[in-house]
Amino acid sequence: MTPSPVRVRYAPSPTGFLHVGGARTLLFNWLYARKLGGKLILRVEDTDQARSQRKHEEMILSDVRKLGLAADESPELGGPHTPYRQSERLKIYADHARRLRDENRAYYCFCSDETLGKKREVALKLGRPPHYDGTCAKLPPDEAIARLKSGEKAGLRFRAYDEDMTLTDEVRGQVVFKRGMVGDFLITRTPGAGESEIAEGIGFPVYNFCCVIDDHLMEMSHVIRGEDHLSNTARQLMIFRAFDWAPPKFAHTAMVLGSDRQKLSKRNGDVSVHEYLDKGFLPEALLNFLALLGWWPSADVKPKSGHPEVLSLSELIEAFDLGGLQKAPAVFDLQKLRWMNGQYIKLLPLAEIAERARPFFEAHGVGGPLAGRFQDRPWMESLVDAVRGEVQLLSEIPKAAEMFFEQVPHLDDEALAVLKSEGATQVVAALESQIAALSGESIDVAGVEALQKEVGASTGAKGKGLFMPMRAAITGKTHGPELKRVLPLLGRAAALARVREVRKLASV
Secondary structure, eight states, X not given: OOOOOOEEEXXXXXXXXXXXXXXXXXXXXXHHHHHTTOEEEEOBOOOOTTTOOHHHHHHHHHHHHHHTOXXXXXXXXXXXXXXXXXXXXXXXXXXXXXXXXXXXXXXXXOOOHHHHHHHHHHHHHTTOOOOOOXXXXXXXXXXXXXXXXXXXXXXXXXXXXSSOEEEEETTTEEEEEOTTSSOOEEEEEXXXXXXXXXSTTTOEEOHHHHHHHHHHHTTOSEEEEEGGGHHHHHHHHHHHHHXXXXXXXXXXXXXXXXXXXXXXXXXXXXXXXXXXXXXXXXXXXHHHHHHTSSBOOOTTXXXXXXSTTOOOHHHHHHHXXXXXXXXXXXXXXXXXXXXXXXHHHHHSOHHHHHHHHHHHHHHHOOOSTTGGGGGOHHHHHHHHHHHGXXXXXXXXXXXXXXXXXXXXXXXXXHHHHHXXXXXXXXXXXXXXXXXXXXXXXXXXXXXXXXXXXXXHHHHOOOHHHHHHHHXXXXXXXXXXXXXXXXXXHHHHHHHHHHHHHHHHHHTO
């Protein structure tokens, strides 16, 4: 038999920006589809009308675009199984709910939320599973219809199978949901305030029901999702069985915990993709990091970066398989994400990093005598290249480059101590004389090396005794980019002005 084409889905609820947990689920599905030449379907699950908003949908879709994880079918793109918003598929759910009702696989439940809450409390006090007690299960159909006609509202409750349900999960192996774990459950509920029934006497559809209908009609071959959805699977398998549909293959991925090994929260990393990108994280680094939360490539994968954890998106596609998904919880280590982002800032093409850093420079503000050179692309690229080895975020690049835009260098305490050390006065004076004697404005790398030799020869200073006073005099700091990177960017006039200002500040 020809294997079915791979079709996977990412199905967010539009209640805000795309968070990192959702981004990881999206990534795993995208990688699997791309690896096997399949399709990724983006389906918007917006039946929660109280919380779902179209602006939130656009926020999520915007974040998906920024990550570069394009879907093959979606509300924007369309496809063979439109519509891709659940709020536009209500008639489909009504038809399927009516079928289960007519086949006596579902029955009307008139119990209010208040009544159901009380039943739950009683069951828990008696030490019983808080399943529905079957109050409406034996209600004669004609009596149920009469109550509906009198104006009462009801949902439809599925008659749960009284037997074990078995799932062969691609990550967890065989999972058995024991009989009695699931009681009769709602597939449609009594409409809430501001909601209307999807069809007369049908109620409003709930997540597990809509999910199964859509996964079947949209021909999902695999459902790759977080472990927190495993508890839903027993109910979903029952609905698949009731319609005599073959379920897709399931893969329930590991939970993601914070660095404190507690549930992921805003405090320990669970923030939106939008916020991470705003802070200066690169999409490539974020995706690389998320891919390694609960998945690991095989030992024979050798990334071009030379580091086993730094893989390009194409390398992730090539390496990804469901066999690499882990059962144990993954830890969201923000420091590791920062480190990985720093690696990408060093590895990605300079022109690309400089262009991505530009908005952060604009937000930070650029002043001083060299501000006019901000629009000089080659100069800007050289500037970013000089400092990118010192930073981990795009947003940190302008801070690292501040010294190039300062009118008067900020002289830190360590630099001041160097300038006050023995022999430093002579080195700085010789440096000023040599820069002043240069012809022309530009200084190249060879010119910097010659300058250092001349200062050393005229003062007898060597090693740190030579380089540290020179650095402190030009930058006001004892650390940072090499002078052969700094001086060509400053040019003769700016460098000379800096040395003279620092000599005044340090009284040397």
